[in-house]
Amino acid sequence: MTREDAIWLIAGAIVTLFVLLPLATLAFIAAEPATAVWQHLLSTVLPEALATTALLMAGVGAITLFVGVGTAWLVTMCRFPGRRIFDWALLIPLAVPTYIIAFSYVELLDFTGPAQTALRTVFGFRTPREYWFPEIRSLGGAIFVMGFVLYPYVYLTTRATFLLQSASALDVSRTLGAGPLRLFFRVALPLARPAIAVGLSLAMMECLNDIGAVTFFGVKTLTFSVYDTWVNRSSLAGAAQLACTMLVIVFALLWAERHARRHQRFHVATTRHAGLPSYSLTGARAAGAWFACALPIVLGFLLPSWQLLQYVSRRLDDLTDPALLSATFNSLSLALSAAILTAAVGLVLTYANRVSRQPTVRLFGRIASIGYAVPGTVLAVGILIPMAALDNAIDSTMKSLFGVATGLLIVGSGAALVYAYVVRFLAVSYGQIESGLAKITPNLDMAARTLGRTSLRTLIEVHLPLIRPVLLSAILLAFVDCMKELPATILLRPFNFETLATSVYNAASREVFADGAIPALLIVLVGLVPVILLARTSAATYRDRTSRRASRN
Known part of the structure; x- marks a missing residue:
């Protein structure tokens, strides 16, 4: 040496x-x-925190998997109005932190928010006992919000794999009589499993890391329990023991991601990647594809941003x-x-x-x-x-x-x-x-x-x-x-x-959501820059690769 x-x-x-x-x-x-502290945590805090964290991660994983893979397939393999816009716009929710989305949805769907206020105005309800409305401050609310913020992790990795798949393999499958659904489930999806596993593990780790959204929704996960044990119970040893439990989960996720693709070795034997076969959608199918791609953007970015802008305009x-x-x-x-x-x-x-x-x-x-x-x-x-x-x-x-x-x-x-x-x-x-x-x-x-x-x-x-x-x-x-x-x-x-992030957190903790609107919007605006750059870079990379391969052919 x-x-x-x-x-x-x-x-x-x-x-x-x-x-x-x-x-x-x-x-x-x-x-x-710290036997006494650990025994208390083991009997009271840890079981509930583990169960809640597992349910949260399972629910968020299901949403990110379904939305991320489905939209990636639609914008890659189907032709319908707005597809080029959706191709990059589906990444935009990645720019918004989960705690800001939670902050916005609490204001949108809480009892005093515009959704329930409009419902009471239209039907003449006076008290919440007179009607049913889903409770946003719940585990279900946390799953809904975090799922529609974190799905771009799966979308990004899966879309890249779909873009680089072999056109010849898809043509052969079509020749053998495979329709769109069978082609997706029997050919494209198995080939994309490693990429899906990577994106899903990233989304799960972000879900495990979150403290702002779960606090706003009153969901006691392991992350919240570490914070609560350290700050409110004044037990650093107990917080460290809970944190070690979180590390075990993290390493288990990493092992599962590696294990899921340990035997998967896919090699493309042809340079023909340009001109992937596609399905032209019209009528109701085109409308359905448009709606399926627009819904995650509306729920994960447009509605929360609209709520923030409403507050900002008044402050x-x-x-x-x-x-x-x-x-x-x-x-x-x-x-x-x-x-x-x-x-x-x-x-x-x-x-x-x-x-x-x-x-x-x-x-x-x-x-x-x-x-x-x-x-x-x-x-x-x-x-x-x-x-x-x-x-x-x-x-x-x-x-x-x-x-x-x-x-x-x-x-x-x-x-x-x-x-x-x-x-x-x-x-x-x-x-x-x-x-x-x-x-x-x-x-x-x-x-x-x-x-x-x-x-x-x-x-x-x-x-x-x-x-x-x-x-x-x-x-x-x-x-x-x-x-x-x-x-x-x-x-x-x-x-x-104080930082912008802690300002948003403090405002939501005090139930004064309007005070955190401007800091939240500033964070969102800063976050849009790399997301747009990422979308343009990935699209340019794919165009460059396919043009070079097409010229060689």
Whole structure:
């Protein structure tokens, strides 16, 4: 191993240790003797939380699977009015955090909301006992809302697979007499199972991570129980033990996703991908396809956005509120700092793998990417203890040497929150940058080294200019994820420190929903940028691939 290989190996090891530190701390805290607390949680909190979480994930999984796969097939294989718009518009709900959708639907469907008010006006009802209306603050309400927000994870991965399927395989199936339904269930769906498993596991992990929506709906999941045990019961050991239970579920999801596609190896023996056979829909079938694609967009984006705009139009004076400006500045500064740091760390990991090509470095990348699967509440529990201990060590050292008290330098400044963001979203930038570097031929590295460039100078002079668009995309995606993140932000933010996300959460907790409308709308507007970019990028990538393959044929 050369000296440069050793340097990159050490860099990858340091990053991996920082990612694993919260998980190791969590396991250490959970191992502390807290028998009385754990027995209480085991007999009262854990069974209900496990059952509720399982039901929530099952319900959300069913909705995301049905909506995501169904709409992906319609926009890929069918021709009907509006299909080109639906192709990218079906991704838009991904821009809106689940807690903002929950915030909006509580206002829309609650007793004082416009839906029930209109119902009472039309039929002359005076009290809620005189009519039946579904209760939005319930497990069913949480399943409904989260399902129509998270389905784009399944839609995106499944749509990509359907777009790249072999036209020859579909033509052969048609020749053998397979109709549209049989073609879907017997050919396309089995080939898309790995992609569906990936999208579904992502949706399930986001569902498990959520704390805002479940709090608004009064649903006591494991995430809520961790927060409640830590903050309201003042039991960090009990919260850590519950968090470890969540980690077991997360790793089970990851194992199930891998296991579901362990024997699936599908290879296309032809380059003919352009011109997929399609079904032209007319009349009632076209109307049905249009309605099936429009409904998720209406429920997952348009209705909640309309409710937010109604509140915002009546609270325009709040745009100059110092508290809102402060929360906006805090969100932007934290998210931008974390996004740049996340991209830098992701670049170190990916380039270390490219330079050294050691199996150990590749393993470091996979371990570092696991943070995305760890819920924010779990990270918060694992980060607070070592950061607080480091703060105390710095404070005591500064007092003894210089007589200066630094206090909570790391936790109090928001650095611990940036740390949580980097660990949580490192996988986003790592995947983006890895795909960008993979497109650069190794011949450029060899040529640069022949001209006397070190690996670091090769990175600066050759690779960075070539992957600049990918790097900017990684920063943008991480930035928006940090802007939306709520669980870790609630638990790790400094005292009297508000962000846009916590402003929305606090307003909903106080039942003053109008106060959180402007912060919520700002988060939505920021989230639209990467979603539109993602839709355009995926469409352009497919057009580029199919045009190249068509030209070769």
